[in-house]
């Protein structure tokens with residue numbers, strides 16, 4: 650490999666909004682056989698909005714909204730921003746705030762413990778999300794993310810946030826497939842929601858409901874099945890997978906932690922840059938040989 654070609658390729662990348670943080674990333678990208686993508690913030694805009702809220706008997710809508718907004722206010726997760734904004738007024742002060750990565754948040758609001766997160770998280774707390782199962786399944790089939798709120802240790806509500814697919818995503822996925830690459834979705838989100846999104850994009854392979862470590866296990870398996878792997882993600886929860894992939898690609902506008910773990914950063918945050926970068930890497934390597 651001539652250093653000059655790599656330099657030229659890297660320079661062209663910069664013009665496309667693709668920043669190569671490692672010299673050998675260009676070559677690694679050209680050898681990619683499978684592209685695994687995170688969902689939230691990567692395939693979707695990462696700016697979800699609260700669309701549904703159903704309370705359990707004994708809980709009032711305003712009370713639940715206020716508690717959830719307060720508990721989520723300190724979090725930077727896109728879901729948290731949607732929920733914190735939904736209450737309208739400035740959120741109450743939360744104490745003992747905790748993030749449970751890939752699951753939800755916990756905080757004390759006005760002396761009462763509040764937990765917000767996935768059904769799996771509720772089950773781990775010993776709360777049975779079954780009373781809301783039908784509602785949650787319907788929401789998930791609409792591609793929405795169903796969440797639960799627990800207040801004072803009792804299941805208080807099911808909520809849903811919806812995060813639209815980015816306008817540029819369908820064409821980017823199609824371009825990857827046209828290059829003969831395998832495409833997989835690897836998400837911490839609920840399996841039904843992830844499958845609804847994958848279906849719309851024609852992505853057949855879906856790994857869902859995984860922790861950051863689960864994402865790591867999933868990419869190892871995908872690499873075993875398909876060959877060299879690029880992982881595309883934006884969040885703190887993606888950092889282990891970004892670091893472990895043959896090529897970690899961070900979507901710009903995501904978290905700094907993701908960018909630091911990645912080999913390649915898409916400055917524009919536009920997913921179209923992924924097939925562009927792969928095409929560029931292939932062209933650069935062809936010139937070298």
Ligand code: ADP
Pocket residue numbers: 687688689690721724726728729750751752753754765766767768794795796835836837838839884886
């Ligand atoms: P993704 O892999 O799709 O980016 P994450 O790993 O960030 O998703 O989150 C996985 C799941 O954990 C979410 O779908 C949600 O159910 C739950 N979750 C994570 N963070 C929060 C939060 N701040 N509030 C509520 N739920 C959350």
Ligand code: MG
Pocket residue numbers: 687688689690691882883884887
């Ligand atoms: Mg994400």
